[in-house]
Amino acid sequence: MSDSSPLPPVRLHPEAELARDALSTPLLSRAARLARWAGPDTRVDAGGGLVDEQLPAAAEVLGLSGDDAAAHTSEAWRVAVDTGLVEVVDEEAGTVTAGADLDLLTRGTPQDVLAVWLAALETALADASVPDLDDLVDAMEAGGEVDLSSLDWDPEGEAEFLDGVLGNLYLLTVGEDGPQGGPVPLPALAASVIVPSDMSEPTNDVLEQVSDAMMRLDDQFRLLEPAGLVAYQPVDEALLADADGAEEPAAGVDDTDVSRYGMVRLTPLGLYGLRARFLEAGFDAPAVGDLADKGAETLLDGTAGYPQSAAQAETEQWLARREPLPAARELLSAAKGLDEGAPLRRLRCQQALSLVGAEAEPALREVLDDAELGGLARVWLSEAGFTDVPPPTQELVFWLTIDTLAAQLAAEGNSEELRALVEGLAAQHSGFFDKVWRVGHPATADVLEAMGRLHPDKKVAKEARKAAFKARSQQGS
DSSP states (O other): OOTTTTOOOOOOOHHHHHHHHHHHHHHHHHOOOHHHHTTOOOBOOSSSSSOOGHHHHHHHTTTTTTTTHHHHHHHHHHHHHHSEEEEEEETTTEEEOOOOTTTHHHSSHHHHHHHHHHHHHHHHHHTTTOOOEEEHHHHHHHHOOOGGGGGGGOOHHHHHHHHHHHHHHHHHSSSSSSTTTTEEEHHHHHHHHOTTTTTTSOOHHHHHHHHHHHHHHHHHHHHGGTTTTTEEOOOHHHHHHHHHHHHHHOOTOOOTTTGGEEEEEEEEHHHHHHHHHHHHHHHHHHHHHHHOOOOOOOHHHTTSSSSSHHHHHHHHHHHHHHHHHHHHHHHHHHHOSSSHHHHHHHHHHHHHHOOOOOOOOGHHHHTTTOTTHHHHHHHHHTTTTTTTOOOOOHHHHHHHHHHHHHHHHHHHHSSSSHHHHHHHHHSHHHHHHHHHHOOOTTTHHHHHHHHHHHHHOOHHHHHHHHHHHHHHHHHOO
């Protein structure tokens, strides 16, 4: 992703709700419990971790038992230290006290709570980028040789890989064509960062890389789920056993069931966390509602590149803060202009006015004689069922046609919907290209050239290109 290109807008849950979610995550709730448990007798080692003698008592506080209890307890303590819930007051003596941020979890604002959670998330992400060290620990306990190079671990590369995966998961979640909050199959997510975009058929080598990436992600998402970042259905253990050749596939198990290979989705809290990280890294990561208190021109320009549903949601929030008639007038004023972005502003304006209702009528009648807004006003009034709407001149019809096509080109590019619109226009108006090139719209030549590219009939396409040439010659004269 380029930090100069805005990400799709995300719809965030209210901060109070997200703060409650953060407090209930295993990662932060365990850290907070240990911070409240810690006292004058609590001892830590040189790295700030709990000394081994105190792990059993700390695990009991958390209600943890079994083989993983010590590891989970150590992780919770590390989060407590990293987030400022616990403070090491004497490194030499190894003593601790409650940190200044502990009170924020009960007395702070939702933003305070989320700030602590974001710090905990950074610890979890750092842990998730560390490879499985079981083999190394076993070798150390056996007194054997330890070859660190055999780990083949590139910390920076691992962090970049995980960031890339989470970035793609974010795009899939907030994008118009994504699963809209539904889970993403782990193979598809792994492939999104491994398979080159221009590769039509993955090679065996690439497929093996995807498989390896899936196994890495399976471990990482298991670690990140307690942080509240993702909801994760792990890879079926039977598949892992099959891959190791330890056993035959279980009878009656559907090998084509993609959910067996892992399913992951970002939680509402995860969306908040990733957006915060993107903003911190300098990305343009908008959220629906960002423009609600801005002017109409900022709204129309800001939503120009939004998917339709997000643009509508943003506009609804903007309108909710304003009286209908003044809002309609402000929108129409902002929609004027002959610059390159003006057609798309007018399209967003028309869509916004459709949400205002009949109260906007006076504002639309006021611009009926405006060269740039008169066509839009007539369309709106007619579609709203108002009578006594003056008929447009042919020149106004053609101007509005060019303006609408220019807006569609800016919003969608050479889409199938635009292709159908181009075909319909050419078929409905006899002599269309003989007349339309004379329209004094700045985008006339560009629109006609696009019609020449899009129309499937070679004869009609040629007429469009000839008209575009005439329009460009007229503009240059």
